[in-house]
Amino acid sequence: MSAGKAYLDRLNDGRRVWLDGGIVPDIRSDPAFRGTVRSVAAILDLQDNAATESQVTFVTDTGAKANIAYLIPESKDDLFRRSRGLQIWSDATFGVMSRVGGFYRTQLTCWYIARNLIRGEQPYFPQKMADYYAFVRDNDLLLTAAGHDPQIDRTKLAHELGDLYTALRIVRETADGIIVRGAKMIATGAPYMDEIIVSPHSKKTNDEQRYAVMFAVPVSYPGVHLICRESFASNRKEDHPLSSRFDEMDAVLVFDDALIPWERVFIKDDPEAIWSIRSDRLGKALSLHENIVRLTSKLEFTAAVGTELAESIGIRKFAHVQEKLAELYFQLESIRALLVSAEHRATLHPLGVWEPMLEPIVTAKNLGNRYYPRALEILQQLSGAGMLQVPSTIAELNGPLGLHLQKVYRGADRDAEERVKLLKLSWELVGSRLGARHELYERFYAGDPVRTYAGQYVEYDKQHLLEKAGRRTG
Structure with a gap:
């Protein structure tokens, strides 16, 4: 099965993508999404094309084929190889799709490389990050992230807004994981992705520990809703050559008391650890x-x-x-x-x-x-x-x-x-x-x-x- 076909099959997972007041039953056939879905599948098929396969993929230590964004540059040639492969990937969309490219896959690779620098109060971070990196890499999954808090009153910190504030935070913990509630902005490309990493983009204070959480979930995870902006897609490919193929879509994530299992929780209640890994x-x-x-x-x-x-x-x-x-x-x-x-x-x-x-x-x-x-x-x-x-x-x-x-x-x-x-x-x-x-x-x-x-x-x-x-x- 080609990478593009595998991707199309994965999209049939019950993800809650909201557009125009309702949940989109299947983004593969919906007019607002299908053009971009087909483009993403075609781009992924570059990994199986004889002319580009060796440039946009590499062989892992387990013998599997992986996207070039997951390549760890252990030599200078590896760095040049990454650059060439990422260029092919970017050229396929004329640079107008940022998250289908390798940005967050590269960032995940960096977090994996530096995983042992985050210990102290987060002793399980290195192993969790290693497991997650291998899982995403070996399953050829697409990845985005969300980290901005809703723009309500930027003169105040999260804990100062009380019930008015809707930023994502931990509301309680269980034996199975943490319960999170609230929203994160802005997950570019989220409806088309497989996974989303959530963590603050700005530094949190010690008074905001419940907001200082870093975890990853599948896009279709229970309790996770993707609230999309108005679609810019067109069904007239000849008249709208970019809008018909490359509307990356942006979404706000709403977590409705979602249970995040412990193995998916990388950091919690630790503003310094999150800021350290992000900076x-x-x-x-x-x-x-x-x-x-x-x-x-x-x-x-x-x-x-x-x-x-x-x-x-x-x-x-x-x-x-x-x-x-x-x-x-x-x-x-x-x-x-x-x-x-x-x-x-x-x-x-x-x-x-x-x-x-x-x-x-x-x-x-x-x-x-x-x-x-x-x-x-x-x-x-x-x-x-x-x-x-x-x-x-x-x-x-x-x-x-x-x-x-x-x-x-x-x-x-x-x-x-x-x-x-x-x-x-x-x-x-x-x-x-x-x-x-x-x-x-x-x-x-x-x-x-x-x-x-x-x-x-x-x-x-x-x-x-x-x-x-x-x-x-x-």
């Missing part, structure tokens, strides 16, 4: 490495679309157009250079794995917050009102007015159908609901850009700069 430098470096690989796919795609827009209406010879296109290219090449720099300047971590250099990766991530919105702005400037001057469907070009429309919508170097397809693709990136979601995502997926920029300043090794300035002025 570990190795974990940050490897997981962000995957993010930047995906970002290069996305920027390459926007640069390609921009180039085609200019070609299609014969404006590439104008200097101001060349300037805009060059900006798209240096966005791409800057991020790609930072990625290569991080990989080639990797160092051997004390745990015996190769760690990509963090500073170039963080720089690329922070630049991406600004680059992608700017890339969309350039596409708007290149097209002008062109994206709005297209027929509602491509099929109209062959309708009653087809002979006239073929002349009206033709381009400088292509026929009307090819140009209209390009304009519709451009609109998907720039003006559609899916496009607006992606712009918001790229701005905030790694946190508030103000804080991430400030964090880079705080963490940057400035001593050599101060010494250099002192030598020159002293």
